[in-house]
Amino acid sequence: MPMDGLTIEREILIEAPVEVVWRTITEPDQLSQWFADRVDLVIEPGAQGFMEFGDQGGPVVVETVDPPSRFSFRWNHPRDAEPVAGNSMLVEFTLTPEGDERTRLRVTESGHELLAWPDAEKQRYADEHQAGWGEFLDRLATLVAKR
Amino acid sequence: MTAQTDDELWSAIAEPSRRQVLDLLVSNGEASASWLAGRVPFSRQAVAKHLVVLEDAGLVSRRKQGREVLYQVEAERLVQATRAMAELAAQWDRRLAAVKRLAEAAHAENKAREKQKEEPS
Numbered sequence: 001m002p003m004d005g006l007t008i009e010r011e012i013l014i015e016a017p018v019e020v021v022w023r024t025i026t027e028p029d030q031l032s033q034w035f036a037d038r039v040d041l042v043i044e045p046g047a048q049g050f051m052e053f054g055d056q057g058g059p060v061v062v063e064t065v066d067p068p069s070r071f072s073f074r075w076n077h078p079r080d081a082e083p084v085a086g087n088s089m090l091v092e093f094t095l096t097p098e099g100d101e102r103t104r105l106r107v108t109e110s111g112h113e114l115l116a117w118p119d120a121e122k123q124r125y126a127d128e129h130q131a132g133w134g135e136f137l138d139r140l141a142t143l144v145a146k147r
Numbered sequence: 148m149t150a151q152t153d154d155e156l157w158s159a160i161a162e163p164s165r166r167q168v169l170d171l172l173v174s175n176g177e178a179s180a181s182w183l184a185g186r187v188p189f190s191r192q193a194v195a196k197h198l199v200v201l202e203d204a205g206l207v208s209r210r211k212q213g214r215e216v217l218y219q220v221e222a223e224r225l226v227q228a229t230r231a232m233a234e235l236a237a238q239w240d241r242r243l244a245a246v247k248r249l250a251e252a253a254h255a256e257n258k259a260r261e262k263q264k265e266e267p268s
Contacts, residue, residue: 025246
């Protein structure tokens with residue numbers, strides 16, 4: 001479960017069955033239409049590949065492939081290092097069918113600082129029911145502006 | 148903003164203890180490490196360490212007043228961080244909207260094909 005903190009969480013409702021959405025987010029020729037410019041990746045757990053964004057690019061490692069409901073990979077790590085917990089961002093897609101022809105697609109992107117926390121710390125933080133860090137920033141920025 | 152600046156900022160902000168420190172600095176305006184340590188459930192050494200990380204990320208600055216070192220929040224950097232966060236969220240919104248377009252188009256195509264099969268030629 002994603003925790004509050006360094007996590008970005010967005011979702012969208014799609015008028016298509018979950019299998020169709022699954023293919024859209026996992027097939028490399030589809031991925032290159034909405035995500036990276038070039039995708040060189042086999043979609044299976046542990047597979048290492050490459051994604052290119054304009055003049056930038058880097059290694060990607062597939063983490064979870066659980067059709068048609070969960071797909072995750074790691075990226076954004078130092079260029080020369082293998083992406084593992086502690087040096088990378090984890091991107092997780094969750095697909096939930098809502099009827100036969102509608103799917104809720106949620107994406108979370110979480111940072112390495114958060115992932116490296118001990119479980120007790122994560123739990124404590126989750127228990128605080130605090131707003132996400134985006135809201136935290138908004139609040140602080142507002143306070144600062146008022147000063 | 149480069150990926151590296153983002154990374155420093157986020158690492159600095161993601162840690163809940165550091166948020167507490169930031170929070171206190173914002174509400175108090177300016178404070179010393181020992182004043183902060185008196186108001187958080189962790190040690191003075193931990194406060195000092197958090198202040199170093201926050202300072203490296205540009206989120207706080209310090210000045211000397213007599214024998215005391217006072218810390219304060221860098222408002223501009225905070226606003227910058229807020230903007231970076233919003234930008235990343237907007238980027239994902241754009242990507243999800245593209246997935247929606249692609250998936251819905253594929254679904255419509257599948258349906259049209261099925262219908263064609265059903266109809267006797």
